[in-house]
Amino acid sequence: EAQVTQNPRYLITVTGKKLTVTCSQNMNHEYMSWYRQDPGLGLRQIYYSMNVEVTDKGDVPEGYKVSRKEKRNFPLILESPSPNQTSLYFCASSGGTDSSLYTQYFGPGTRLTVL
Amino acid sequence: DAKTTQPNSMESNEEEPVHLPCNHSTISGTDYIHWYRQLPSQGPEYVIHGLTSNVNNRMASLAIAEDRKSSTLILHRATLRDAAVYYCILRDKGRGGSNYKLTFGKGTLLTVNP
Numbered sequence: 001e002a003q004v005t006q007n008p009r010y011l012i013t014v015t016g017k018k019l020t021v022t023c024s025q026n027m028n029h030e031y032m033s034w035y036r037q038d039p040g041l042g043l044r045q046i047y048y049s050m051n052v053e054v055t056d057k058g059d060v061p062e063g064y065k066v067s068r069k070e071k072r073n074f075p076l077i078l079e080s081p082s083p084n085q086t087s088l089y090f091c092a093s094s095g096g097t098d099s100s101l102y103t104q105y106f107g108p109g110t111r112l113t114v115l
Numbered sequence: 116d117a118k119t120t121q122p123n124s125m126e127s128n129e130e131e132p133v134h135l136p137c138n139h140s141t142i143s144g145t146d147y148i149h150w151y152r153q154l155p156s157q158g159p160e161y162v163i164h165g166l167t168s169n170v171n172n173r174m175a176s177l178a179i180a181e182d183r184k185s186s187t188l189i190l191h192r193a194t195l196r197d198a199a200v201y202y203c204i205l206r207d208k209g210r211g212g213s214n215y216k217l218t219f220g221k222g223t224l225l226t227v228n229p
Contacts, residue, residue: 004158031215043159043219058216090158094215103149104217106158 002027004107006091012113021076021110023091030095032074036087049074081114119203124224127193135188135223137203142183147206150188152199198227
């Protein structure tokens with residue numbers, strides 16, 4: 001089954017404790033992206049990756065890092081989490097022809113709480 | 116970025132058709148119109164997309180106005196499982212056209228009554 005998986009699904013942590021949210025897709029997609037969703041602000045893009053070793057900032061990259069060492073994986077790293085990073089995070093991927101590149105598959109989400 | 120305007124909420128009865136409107140008067144000639152939906156406690160899910168012609172798939176139909184300044188997502192027979200927030204999105208060309216970012220607005224909250 002084609003899917004995007006994220007782990008963990010729920011995480012409660014404390015300020016300053018480094019954490020990584022993993023994202024993996026099994027569709028051989030070139031493009032992957034991270035979004036965060038906050039009430040009243042909708043989904044906003046954090047980082048994206050066009051392919052292995054190619055990453056770039058989205059709209060709200062501050063406080064986050066990413067890496068793309070393998071095509072299937074795109075982890076989101078919070079080196080020193082702060083309470084304003086409490087949010088619902090979604091990973092997405094897409095690939096293929098021009099129009100279908102905008103057809104993104106989203107993961108189930110990771111709800112992060114930073115105390 | 117070209118913007119879209121959708122009603123905040125709509126209500127429907129189960130097994131009746133639902134027409135979800137979207138206005139996008141500043142759409143450019145090469146912008147695709149995408150629809151996604153987000154069910155409660157889930158990630159967004161692709162529904163349908165089109166450029167100029169009306170489109171049908173197993174989930175829905177997309178009717179695009181001749182001038183492309185508006186479109187309508189049609190659910191032919193709403194079910195309780197269709198209750199979700201529906202987003203109408205125009206392709207965001209991003210920086211140099213290399214970022215396939217989807218710019219989500221607030222969408223339309225569809226309530227389906229049994």
